[in-house]
Amino acid sequence: MGPITEANSYYSSLYKFFLDLEVGGVDIIPEWLAYFLAGFLVIFSIVNAVVIITTVATWAERRLIGRFHNRLGPNRWGPFGLFTPIADAVKLLGKEDTRPEGVDSWIFNMAPIVFIVPTILVFAVIPIGENTYIANLNIGLLFIVAVTTVGTLGMFMGGWASGNRFSLFGAMRAVASLISYEVPMVLSIVGVVLLSGSLSMVEVVEAQTIPFIFLQPLGFFIFFAAASAEMNRSPFDVVEAESEIIAGYHTEYSGMKWGTFQLAEFIAPFGVSAILVTMFLKGWEGPVLPSHLWFFLKVCFFWFIMLWIRATLPRLRIDQIMAFAWKILFPLSVLNLFVTALELLIWKDPTVSELWMMAGINWTIAIVCLVVISRAGRSRISTRPMLFARSEISYNQSGEVN
Amino acid sequence: MYGLGILGGMLITLKNMFRTPFTIQYPEQEIPRASRFRGEEFSWYEERCTGCASCAKFCPLGIIKIVTTPGGINMQEGESYSVDTFDIDIGRCMFCGLCVEACPYDALFMGSGFERSKYRRSSLVIPIEELKSSEKRPSTWFRPQLEAKEYNPQKDQDLSWDEVGR
Amino acid sequence: MPIRTEPVTVNIGPQHPSTHGVFRLRVTFDGEVIQDLEPVFGYLHRGSEKLAEERTYTQVVTLTDRLDYVASMSNNLAYVLSVEKLAGVQPPERAMYIRVIAAELQRIASHLVATGFLLQDLGALGTPLMYCFRERERILDMFEMLCGARVTFSYMRIGGVFQDAPPEFWVSLSKFLVDMPHYIDDYEGLLAGNEILLTRTKDVGVLHQSTAIDASITGPVLRGTGLEWDLRKHDPYEIYDRVAFNIPLGTVSDNYDRFMLRILEMRESLNIIQQCVQQIPEGPIRTEGVPYLVRPPVGDAYGHVEGPKGELGFYIVSDGGIAPYRLKIRSPSLINLTAMKDMLVGGKLSDMIVTLGSIDINMGEVDR
Numbered sequence: 001m002g003p004i005t006e007a008n009s010y011y012s013s014l015y016k017f018f019l020d021l022e023v024g025g026v027d028i029i030p031e032w033l034a035y036f037l038a039g040f041l042v043i044f045s046i047v048n049a050v051v052i053i054t055t056v057a058t059w060a061e062r063r064l065i066g067r068f069h070n071r072l073g074p075n076r077w078g079p080f081g082l083f084t085p086i087a088d089a090v091k092l093l094g095k096e097d098t099r100p101e102g103v104d105s106w107i108f109n110m111a112p113i114v115f116i117v118p119t120i121l122v123f124a125v126i127p128i129g130e131n132t133y134i135a136n137l138n139i140g141l142l143f144i145v146a147v148t149t150v151g152t153l154g155m156f157m158g159g160w161a162s163g164n165r166f167s168l169f170g171a172m173r174a175v176a177s178l179i180s181y182e183v184p185m186v187l188s189i190v191g192v193v194l195l196s197g198s199l200s201m202v203e204v205v206e207a208q209t210i211p212f213i214f215l216q217p218l219g220f221f222i223f224f225a226a227a228s229a230e231m232n233r234s235p236f237d238v239v240e241a242e243s244e245i246i247a248g249y250h251t252e253y254s255g256m257k258w259g260t261f262q263l264a265e266f267i268a269p270f271g272v273s274a275i276l277v278t279m280f281l282k283g284w285e286g287p288v289l290p291s292h293l294w295f296f297l298k299v300c301f302f303w304f305i306m307l308w309i310r311a312t313l314p315r316l317r318i319d320q321i322m323a324f325a326w327k328i329l330f331p332l333s334v335l336n337l338f339v340t341a342l343e344l345l346i347w348k349d350p351t352v353s354e355l356w357m358m359a360g361i362n363w364t365i366a367i368v369c370l371v372v373i374s375r376a377g378r379s380r381i382s383t384r385p386m387l388f389a390r391s392e393i394s395y396n397q398s399g400e401v402n
Numbered sequence: 403m404y405g406l407g408i409l410g411g412m413l414i415t416l417k418n419m420f421r422t423p424f425t426i427q428y429p430e431q432e433i434p435r436a437s438r439f440r441g442e443e444f445s446w447y448e449e450r451c452t453g454c455a456s457c458a459k460f461c462p463l464g465i466i467k468i469v470t471t472p473g474g475i476n477m478q479e480g481e482s483y484s485v486d487t488f489d490i491d492i493g494r495c496m497f498c499g500l501c502v503e504a505c506p507y508d509a510l511f512m513g514s515g516f517e518r519s520k521y522r523r524s525s526l527v528i529p530i531e532e533l534k535s536s537e538k539r540p541s542t543w544f545r546p547q548l549e550a551k552e553y554n555p556q557k558d559q560d561l562s563w564d565e566v567g568r
Numbered sequence: 569m570p571i572r573t574e575p576v577t578v579n580i581g582p583q584h585p586s587t588h589g590v591f592r593l594r595v596t597f598d599g600e601v602i603q604d605l606e607p608v609f610g611y612l613h614r615g616s617e618k619l620a621e622e623r624t625y626t627q628v629v630t631l632t633d634r635l636d637y638v639a640s641m642s643n644n645l646a647y648v649l650s651v652e653k654l655a656g657v658q659p660p661e662r663a664m665y666i667r668v669i670a671a672e673l674q675r676i677a678s679h680l681v682a683t684g685f686l687l688q689d690l691g692a693l694g695t696p697l698m699y700c701f702r703e704r705e706r707i708l709d710m711f712e713m714l715c716g717a718r719v720t721f722s723y724m725r726i727g728g729v730f731q732d733a734p735p736e737f738w739v740s741l742s743k744f745l746v747d748m749p750h751y752i753d754d755y756e757g758l759l760a761g762n763e764i765l766l767t768r769t770k771d772v773g774v775l776h777q778s779t780a781i782d783a784s785i786t787g788p789v790l791r792g793t794g795l796e797w798d799l800r801k802h803d804p805y806e807i808y809d810r811v812a813f814n815i816p817l818g819t820v821s822d823n824y825d826r827f828m829l830r831i832l833e834m835r836e837s838l839n840i841i842q843q844c845v846q847q848i849p850e851g852p853i854r855t856e857g858v859p860y861l862v863r864p865p866v867g868d869a870y871g872h873v874e875g876p877k878g879e880l881g882f883y884i885v886s887d888g889g890i891a892p893y894r895l896k897i898r899s900p901s902l903i904n905l906t907a908m909k910d911m912l913v914g915g916k917l918s919d920m921i922v923t924l925g926s927i928d929i930n931m932g933e934v935d936r
Contacts (some may be wrong), residue, residue: 069698070418071425165578169600169917234693235764238918312415313408314764315691317918318600374404380770381407381763386828387794387817407761414758415695424702436709438716438734462627498630498722504860512716543716544731 009131014038042134043124050123054267055085061266061307068311088259095255100163103252107161112253112260115154118147119264122271127202129284129291140201141189144275145182148230151264152178155232155239158261159249170249173318174239177229180325185226187333188219191340192279205283209352213280214359217366218336220280222329227276229321231268234310238318273302328373339365435514437554438543440497443513444490445540446533447563451509453483457501465491466501488533492518493526503544511540514555575603580920582611588685588924589931600916605909612935620895625651625726625862628892632882633720635897636933638681641674641711642875644724649805650871650882651726655864659855663728664806665848669741670714670723671873672837672844676748677707678876679830686827686925687759690768696758703751706744713737726862728854738845745842752834760828769823773911773923780821783907787878787900788833789927792818792825799874811843823926830928861890877901877928897936901929 018034021027029037059074059082066073075081099105125140127133137143152174159171193199195215196207213220229236239249250261277283277298286294316324339362347354374381426433435441453470466489473484502510520526539555542548553561580593590611596604616635620628632643645667652659659667684700708718714733715723723730759765775785777793790797798815800808816832818825864886872881878900885894904927912920 064419065693067419067423068415069695070421070423070702071698072423072427165576234691237691308412308415311693311695312412312758313692313762314687314768316764317768317916319916320767370404381766383761383766384770384819384824384828386825386832387819388814405763407763407766411758411762414754418699424705436713436716438714438731439712440716460624460627462623462630496630496720497717498720499716500627500630500722541716546731549734 010133011038011042014041046123046128046134047120050120050267050270051263054263054270055089056082057270057303058088058266059084064304064307065311068308092256092259097255097257098252100252102163104161104163107157108252109257111154111158111161111249112257112264113154114157115151116260116264116267118151118154119267119271121147123274125201126274126278127205127283128295132284132292133202136200136202138198138200141193141199141204141279145186145189148271149178149182151268152230155249158253162249162252164252167249167251170239170251174232174249176318177232177236177239177321177325180322181226181229181329184222184325184329184333185230187330187337188216188222188226189279191216191219191333191336194337194340194344201278201283205278205285208282208285210355210359211280211282215355215362216280216336216340217363218332218369219340220276221366222333222336223276223279225329226325227272228306228309229325231265231272233269233306235313235315236321237315238321269303269306270299273299273306276302332369335365335369434556437514437541437549437556439514439541439555440499440543441513441515441541441555442492442497442518443515443536444528444533445511445513445536445538446488447509447511447538448485448534449563450507451482451485452507453485454506456504456506457510460500460504462498462500463494463496465494467491485530488530490528490533491526492528493523499543508545508547511538511545512543514539514541573598588929589934591929591931591934593920595917595920597917602912602915602917602920605912605920607905607908609905609931609934612931614936616936617895617897620892622891624890625864625892626860628895629724630720630722633722634932635899635936636875636877636880636901636930637719638930639674639678639876640719640721641670641723642678642873642880644721645671645806646871646873646875646880647882648724648726649873650869650884651862651864653871654867654869654884654886655726655862657727657855657858659728660852661807661849662732662851663853663855665844666729666733666853667724668806668808668811669841669844669848670711670729672840673707673710675837675876676834677704679834680704680707682876682925682928683755683827683830686922687765689921689925690765696755699751699754699758703748706740710737710740710744713740725854727858728852730854732853741841741845745838745845748838749835752831756831760831766824768918769827769922769926771820771822772915772919773823773926775821775907775911777821779907779910783903785878785904785907787875787904787928788826788829789821789878789904789907791815792821792829794819794821799872799879803872805871805873807844810847811840813840823922826926826928863888863890872898875900877930877933878904880933899933899936901927901931901933905929905934 015034015038018029018037019027019031021029062084063073063075063081073081074084077083077087099108122144124134125137125143127136155174156171159167159169159174162168192204192212195212196204198204198207228234232239250258253261274295277295281298284291284295289297343358343361344350347358350358453468453473455466455468455470458464458466458468467487468485469487470483470485473482475482475484497512499512502512518526538560540548540553540561541555542553548561575596575598577594577596580595582590582592584591590609592608592611594606594608595602614634616631620631623631629644629647632647633640635643651657680700680703684697687696688694711721711723712718714737715721715730775789775793777795780790780793781795786797786799794817796815796817799805800813801815813836816829816836818829864884866886866888868883868885870881870883872879874880879898880900881898883894883896883898884892887893908923908927911923915923
């Protein structure tokens with residue numbers, strides 16, 4: 001066990017437990033087996049925690065969207081309807097696994113797997129609590145960016161292999177929006193990297209003396225928008241627009257394969273919220289409560305905001321999505337990078353008061369950018385007054401015509 | 403402009419989240435219906451019916467089937483027929499109420515329920531025995547004398563044949 | 569060197585979540601840009617005009633309910649007006665006021681359906697739809713108090729209305745008139761300033777005034793082009809010449825104009841209902857002396873109303889019998905549909921769905 005794994009308190013305590021396990025005074029578990037078992041248990045518990053929390057989140061999402069619609073959500077099975085995800089899973093497992101004629105069966109079957117694995121894999125490098133993580137890669141952020149790109153490949157595989165023109169539409173839109181939103185996302189991450197000095201997620205959390213959301217408002221907004229678009233969440237969900245192309249890339253899937261697509265769709269907001277919290281909001285740090293609970297609360301808060309946006313806003317058209325990425329987010333992210341680099345050149349190792357000055361400058365620049373962009377697009381986003389043909393007949397109180 | 407439209411919209415959605423839900427838990431709770439509601443079962447008072455079959459004539463779909471024989475009933479009031487068959491096919495009825503409008507003797511009334519689902523289409527035909535023996539909760543549709551009495555079929559008791567006439 | 573692309577023909581089929589019924593479009597795409605559009609309808613044809621020849625005039629009222637099943641009262645009103653014109657029957661005053669109140673309430677309900685589904689097609693996940701339908705439930709509850717049914721009413725008869733309104737109807741109506749403007753403010757606040765909605769609907773699906781007049785389009789689609797044509801003002805029927813109301817007009821007739829127009833028309837309808845409630849006299853609600861089996865004299869007549877979707881007209885030819893000899897329905901949705909190709913060529917797939925929603929068609933009317 002090297003110095004890397006020693007710092008991981010979750011892993012090391014399990015490792016020591018297995019190593020010291022004795023039956024009748026004899027060490028039954030050799031070192032390599034303890035290494036393997038401890039690692040396996042850590043991974044197993046985190047993956048299961050993610051998936052179980054997501055299934056409970058499906059119930060919570062349906063209840064909350066029901067309340068946004070001024071109605072009750074599912075509340076029949078179990079107390080408050082908590083067994084609804086179990087009912088969903090049983091129903092999906094019992095369905096027929098259709099395979100239309102003319103599909104490319106290898107790619108058709110592999111697409112759900114290629115889609116769901118990256119969304120869970122992201123949790124490998126995120127610190128969930130104090131000294132609790134699976135691995136402290138020193139290229140953590142690069143790993144996350146690379147892995148999330150593979151997910152869109154799964155979407156494209158599903159759309160292409162279905163042999164359906166509507167699915168192909170959805171797949172093409174997915175690839176177009178992925179390419180458009182990679183660049184602003186990566187550039188906003190680079191802003192954070194400049195401030196923290198390292199790509200590793202654990203060190204990003206430790207480097208935040210004040211949360212980076214104060215220092216990088218533009219970066220926060222750009223990352224939020226770009227990540228929402230990457231995981232095809234409203235208002236950027238043209239890929240699976242129900243009213244236009246029925247269901248996009250997962251039209252031809254049924255049963256548990258479709259369930260896998262939906263599960264991945266629901267795990268993605270948690271992954272993105274976790275990355276957002278770690279990069280911009282000091283991760284697991286907080287005053288009184290245990291660190292896991294702080295992390296969980298912050299992630300749930302951002303998940304709620306994504307849900308709120310999803311319930312309210314209509315969706316954009318595909319060319320408007322790409323225009324938003326290239327014409328607005330890309331210049332803003334370059335500007336953000338430039339300003340951050342300039343500030344770090346002036347104040348090489350900033351103290352706390354200098355950090356607050358940097359925060360003030362960055363927020364001013366963000367508000368100025370908002371005003372400038374709104375004014376530039378004024379013709380497209382301003383309301384238009386309606387005319388009226390006034391009535392010539394008027395009435396007085398007793399009901400006679402004037 | 404400036405993203406304020408989106409923000410205002412989101413605040414309205416949040417405000418609606420905290421209102422009481424508009425939906426109710428059926429079947430434990432039920433929404434009260436109006437007293438004129440045109441329901442599924444029909445209330446037929448055989449003491450008032452003379453077998454004239456106006457209802458069957460004026461049904462736009464032709465779903466009422468009446469077979470009568472001269473019965474020698476009510477000879478003073480100008481003999482009623484005795485009704486042998488009186489079938490109403492709920493499966494094809496559109497509950498327009500033209501049959502109720504057509505009845506000159508106030509013998510047929512619309513019902514006030516809506517939960518008459520069955521497992522087979524053939525059991526949706528209401529035969530004469532069921533019409534005779536079912537509970538009579540007449541709807542006040544096209545019967546102003548019932549409205550003058552402020553009768554509410556959801557709450558009040560059954561009415562007998564001499565209380566429902568003009 | 570330009571890249572050679574191949575246009576692809578897609579069938580936006582009869583079963584689709586957002587074609588407002590069983591409606592089929594054969595669209596030729598070049599990438600996402602629409603090149604050609606061909607609507608195919610007839611999937612809901614039930615032979616209403618032929619069936620009407622077998623039924624008496626009173627029974628045909630139940631047939632007309634089911635034409636535009638979202639706006640039943642307007643259909644009833646149009647048919648009853650044309651028969652009354654033919655038979656020379658004049659309904660009493662109170663009946664005319666109640667008819668106008670019912671028609672205006674129905675206009676509000678129909679515009680709520682149109683607005684809700686337009687936003688559902690835009691992708692707002694059903695939140696505005698639920699709000700619109702919540703208000704529509706209140707209107708349908710009022711109609712249930714009035715005539716016992718919620719969707720297909722068969723409320724009007726030749727010579728007046730069927731049954732008078734109960735006292736709880738007036739109570740409920742006055743409460744509705746007080747509450748509804750706040751809800752319409754809610755819809756406007758949620759949607760009219762929303763930047764995403766504005767970018768999606770402005771300058772999309774533009775219709776020129778000359779094309780609209782040539783294609784005999786009526787209703788909010790025509791008023792969106794700026795032409796002031798409303799049958800309630802230019803050919804007043806019932807008591808519309810005694811109430812004062814404004815006609816909202818658009819300027820460019822894109823989707824945004826038509827959408828805002830419907831919301832403003834809802835406010836005007838509330839205004840009209842308020843004035844009717846103040847002016848309504850007591851009296852009978854059905855003309856005396858109209859027999860149950862009406863036999864109009866030999867001849868023909870055309871009666872029309874301004875329905876929520878446009879001008880709805882009935883042309884009746886009578887040969888003196890108890891059933892019409894020929895009943896022809898001029899349905900607004902069918903005629904408004906013919907302008908779709910002009911509005912959409914050059915647009916994108918997403919625009920097509922939104923434009924179809926903003927024309928506001930109803931397949932029961934298109935196919936009859």
